[in-house]
Amino acid sequence: MERIGVGLIGTGFMGKCHAMAYGAVKAVFGDVPVxxxxxxxxxxxxxxxxxxxxxxxxxxTTDWRDLLANSEIALVSITSPNGLHREMAVAALDAGKHVWCEKPMALTLADAEAMTQAAAKANGQATALGYGYLRNPALQYAKRLIEEGAIGEAFDFRGSVDEDYMADPDLAWSWRLKAREAGLGTLGDLTVHLISLAQELMGPIASLTAMVDVVHEERPVPGGHERAKVENDDIAHALLRFASGARGVMTSSRVAHGRKNGLKVEVHGSKGMLWLDNERMNELNLYLAEGPPERRGFRRILSAPHHADYGRLCPAPGHGLGFNELKVIELAELLYGVTGRPSASVTFAQGLEIEKVIHAFARSAAKGQWVRVG
Structure with missing residues (x-):
């Protein structure tokens, strides 16, 4: 396939990210369609x-169904509000389109399952969800180090994802705080990213016990003096057990003053440990318990062309990639899937496994006990 027509739904933050990726991907990855x-x-x-x-x-156009009826369009991007993801994605698959959908996948687990079933019934169409942080060359190098045994047996994961976009208690109420339109709160918006990284490095999460809370229970309604109830979570924390037997801790918050992209992961092993902070996403920190104790310490590894995909975007070590560049790599992986090549995209089937974890958080918090994921 030398050319592929695309249609994009949504002109917000993520809509612009998709548009920028579409404009750049051929220049960066020459082996993808125009x-x-x-x-x-x-x-x-x-x-x-x-x-x-x-x-x-x-x-x-103002009607997303126009994109589905257009024979020039083979790939549809969905960056609409969460509550529209299921309807749009299923309709696009039924219309024979490939689908690139932002996370969270859907409002409910049932919606995510319906999207996955539609993808399974599709006639070879590719699907992808917006987990661009997985494409960070530093993160992928961390995965390689773990797989090669550089830090020994990886037995403990610690991760956090914190932002402050809802930290101000007087911030106005919006659709993002309504369960029927947004679904889960920080779990759907932020924690899913942390789960994607945890499972990339450590494998599937098998069970957990969680605490999920609303901190600011009401917010002012725009244009008046009324206040409306916040219907989804501000913070979500959990203890984890991975299928491998490793254990872990996750913390997440959308009300953490000062944090902008506080997505951090640590993996502790029998021979060392590594950690990555996405506010400094081009740096991987590695500690190896070897050599004389007085010489030991963390080494800072700067992303460079010899780390997967970095060289596609920049020939110079340490110059740094950003959020939008990761989106270009994410799109390239989807296009590989579209053209029948091996792809690292998070498909709908794989995304469903992430959705199962966040809904296990909610279920555990409601029951006050450990629950199995699934």
Missing amino acids: IDRVALCDVDQGHTRKRAEEWGFARA
């Missing part, structure tokens, strides 16, 4: 037309 940006969709025609011109899309 992207034809066919149509952009959002609810306001004037705004969508303006963004279409800026982002290089040929047409603008």
